[in-house]
Amino acid sequence: MMPDLAQPQESGDGTRFAALAVLAQQVRDLVDAVVLTDVPEEELTAVTADLVALTERLKESRRAAPLPHEWTPDGRFRHLGNAVTGECNPHALPLVIERTPEGGSRAEITFRPTHEGPPAAVHGGVIAMIFDHLLGDAVAASGAAGLTGTLSVRYRRPVPYGQPMTAHAAVSRGEGRKTWVEGTLTSAGGTVLAEATALFITPAQWAEALGAR
Ligand SMILES: CCCCCCCC/C=C\CCCCCCCC(=O)SCCNC(=O)CCNC(=O)[C@H](O)C(C)(C)COP(=O)(O)OP(=O)(O)OC[C@H]1O[C@@H](n2cnc3c(N)ncnc32)[C@H](O)[C@@H]1OP(=O)(O)O
Numbered sequence: 001m002m003p004d005l006a007q008p009q010e011s012g013d014g015t016r017f018a019a020l021a022v023l024a025q026q027v028r029d030l031v032d033a034v035v036l037t038d039v040p041e042e043e044l045t046a047v048t049a050d051l052v053a054l055t056e057r058l059k060e061s062r063r064a065a066p067l068p069h070e071w072t073p074d075g076r077f078r079h080l081g082n083a084v085t086g087e088c089n090p091h092a093l094p095l096v097i098e099r100t101p102e103g104g105s106r107a108e109i110t111f112r113p114t115h116e117g118p119p120a121a122v123h124g125g126v127i128a129m130i131f132d133h134l135l136g137d138a139v140a141a142s143g144a145a146g147l148t149g150t151l152s153v154r155y156r157r158p159v160p161y162g163q164p165m166t167a168h169a170a171v172s173r174g175e176g177r178k179t180w181v182e183g184t185l186t187s188a189g190g191t192v193l194a195e196a197t198a199l200f201i202t203p204a205q206w207a208e209a210l211g212a213r
Contacts, residue, residue, distance in 0.1 A: 017067070017080060017087075017088060020067075021080070023088075024087060024089060024092075025090075031090065031114055032112055032113065035113055035114045065081075066086070066088075067080040067086070069082070082094075084130065084132075084133040085097065085133060093109065093130075095107050095109065095130060096108070097133075097134060097137050100168070102170065103141060104170030105134055105138040105169045106166060106167065107130075107134055108164055109165055109166070109185075110162065110164045110165070111159065111160075111161035113162070116161065118158060121159055121160060121161070122158075122159040122160070124153070127155070128196075131153060131183050131185070131194070132148055132151055134168075134169045134183055135148075135183050135196060135198045135200070136148065136181075136200060137169065138169035138170050139179045139181050139200040141171075142171040142174065142179065144174060144177075144179045144200070144202050145202060145206060146206065148200055149178075149198075149199040149200060150198060150199045151198040153194055153195070154196070155193075156192055156194055156195065157191060157192075157193045157194075159185065159194065163187070163188065164188055165186060165187050166185075166186050167183060167185045167186075168183060168184050168186070169182065170183075177201055177203075178200070179199070179200045179202070180198070181198050181199075182195070182196065182197050183196040183197075183198075
């Protein structure tokens with residue numbers, strides 16, 4: 001079913017969300033520790049037992065779905081449960097996106113060893129995931145908002161982890177419910193590592209809701 005972004009969203013307890021964000025960051029640290037650990041097998045087994053107990057504690061009270069998106073009082077779109085940007089979702093980098101004065105979107109990114117695909121480089125699917133969201137944000141920055149229809153990535157150089165880099169995206173043109181958008185991932189030294197183009201489509205019911213905002 002199409003997500004209905006026009007619906008008012010639940011407002012949360014900010015203090016509890018802050019605590020959840022700290023927990024999510026701890027779990028990211030845990031994931032990195034698992035990926036890189038070299039402790040003996042008995043220690044792995046002992047840590048696993050501890051984690052089983054912790055997981056059961058968290059499962060004592062469960063939601064049906066991740067935290068939903070919401071519009072903040074200052075008019076920003078926030079989605080704490082998002083897989084790419086959600087501060088409360090350990091899966092998210094999280095990607096922190098800024099809007100550029102030119103009307104596009106940008107983010108500083110440092111990938112981690114957890115994101116490895118080919119040896120010593122970031123997985124191409126992880127790079128595509130970052131582009132998907134950043135290009136989608138640029139579409140939203142342009143006043144449209146939509147779902148990805150197509151996304152094409154040109155991988156120019158292996159992307160290293162552990163080094164800060166910058167991603168940019170900006171809309172190139174729009175036509176009705178279609179918006180074309182382009183992006184780049186650039187090393188700190190200015191080398192373009194990957195480029196993306198995408199077509200986002202505004203679902204008809206979103207177009208109506210956006211028009212009413
Ligand atoms: C109140 C609203 C508030 C919104 C607030 C948002 C704020 C945002 C803020 C922050 C940004 C966040 C950023 C998120 C980024 C993440 C993005 C994702 O990961 S999205 C998940 C992956 N993508 C999907 O799951 C799509 C699944 N597909 C669909 O749902 C539909 O196929 C959809 C909506 C893409 C198109 O369905 P139709 O029914 O609207 O399309 P039809 O009416 O058939 O076609 C319209 C035109 O588009 C073309 N078209 C349709 N689908 C196409 C496609 N896949 N590729 C190319 N063209 C396509 C058609 O050929 C047609 O073109 P002709 O008018 O004839 O010229």
